Amino acid sequence: MTTKTGVLFSLAAADALGAATEFKTPQAIAARYGPRITEYQPGSVFGFAPGEATDDTQMVVATLLGYARQEGLGGVLTALREWLVAGPPDVGSLTGAALRFASLDGGVRAWQNSGFQSAGNGGLMRIAAVWVAGFRGEALAHAAAAVTALTHADPRCVYASVFLTAFLEALAEGQPYADAAASASRVTDNVDARAALLDAGIFGIATRDAHTAFKDRERRARAEVRARVRSGLGGHLTSQSGYVLDTLEAAVKHAGADSWLECVEPAVLLGDDSDTVACVVGAIAGARGLAGDSELRSDLRVDLGVPPHLLPALRLGHTWPGWERAWSCAEHFPALVEAAQQG
Incomplete structure (x- = not known):
């Protein structure tokens, strides 16, 4: 299994584990599932x-299907729209x-329509695809910014994604x-x-106000990303809300542990x-574990491979072109990973 493919498996398995507990409270989760969740469970609010x-x-996966078209950012947008039109x-x-605008600036227009307030985690949750597709260095940062802004153009979202993809690259090294x-x-x-x-x-004449904002x-935004990363490294967690900086902080906190x-x-x-936070955690853990991470505690070598029992049943809960x-x-x-490789 290559590192790139392993990261994709890791984030998918983590997402699937979190699907059952999304929008539930810790108390409700404990009452229904007990103190541990190590197997896929029923109970997803979305079926x-x-x-x-x-x-x-x-x-x-839709982003990777877009890169497999070898049409650049336009191919990614087309693939994301095909996913949307199929009714997930x-x-x-x-x-x-954003995607219903059917244009590269759709994310900017949607952000503008929100009064420049919306900063959800919908870009961060999928941005590992850019690293999986083979972008590195400055090209990785630029691609992360652009792919995020297709739907989430707030600078907090964009710079959170730049951080995450650079984090994956550094961990993989x-x-x-x-x-x-x-x-x-x-x-x-x-x-x-x-x-x-x-x-x-993504920015143009028609979205000058958004560019100024x-x-x-x-x-x-850069300062807030730095602060939340430091907070997560220090073991703090504000919440697991859908706010992008909450998700980033929680993922950095969780993903530093010693096993998957x-x-x-x-x-x-x-x-x-929970599914989104787990998905981001899975991407980070995958980059650590499958890169041959050699970090040591005094008594334990980290082991961050996906538990093998979670792989055979792993599926995606939607059908769309590709x-x-x-x-x-x-x-x-x-x-899919092989077809999506860039450069």
Whole structure:
């Protein structure tokens, strides 16, 4: 299993574990499932069967299907719209509004229509696809910014995604957890995401007000991303809401543990937007574990591979052009990753 494919399996399995507990309270989760969740469970509010990953992984896969077209950002937008038009069980409100514009600036227009307030986690949850597709370095940061802004153009969303993809890259290179976070924070501070969005055709004459709003807020957004990363590294968790910085902080906190289940299970058990937080945690854990991470505690070597019993049942809970709900992820992910490679 390649590292790229392994990260895709990791985030999908984590998402599928969290599907059953989404929007539930910790108390309700404990009462129904007990103190541990180590197997896929029923109970998804959107009707996902045990082992089916949600819109989070579906959009990761849709992004990879878009890259497999070899048509750049336009191909990604087309693939995401095909996913949407097929009527998935769950679609975030800003994601749906942005994609219905059917244009590269749809995310900017949707953000503008929100009064420049919406900063959900719908871009962050799928952005690992950009790293999986093979982007690296400056190209990775620029692609992360652009793909996020297709639906979530607030600078908090854009810079959170820049951080996450740089974090995955540093972890995959074998950097220890805190060092990788510091490296990714430097990337976030130095990249000019606004210029990347201009170059990609996401900002234009028709969205000048949004460009100004982004410019006015991006310095603070970078600072907020840095602060939440530090907070997560310090073990703090504000909530598992759908707010992008809450998700980032929670994921950084959870994903530093010593085994895959120790990373993912706390996100699942806390409920709220558990599937999305778990999905992001799974991506981070996958980059750590499948890169041959050699971090040591005094008494334990970390082991961050996906538990093998979770792989055979893993599916995606939706059918759209390029993917069938009945398909086994174990059978279809490797070819998808290979087809999506860029450069």
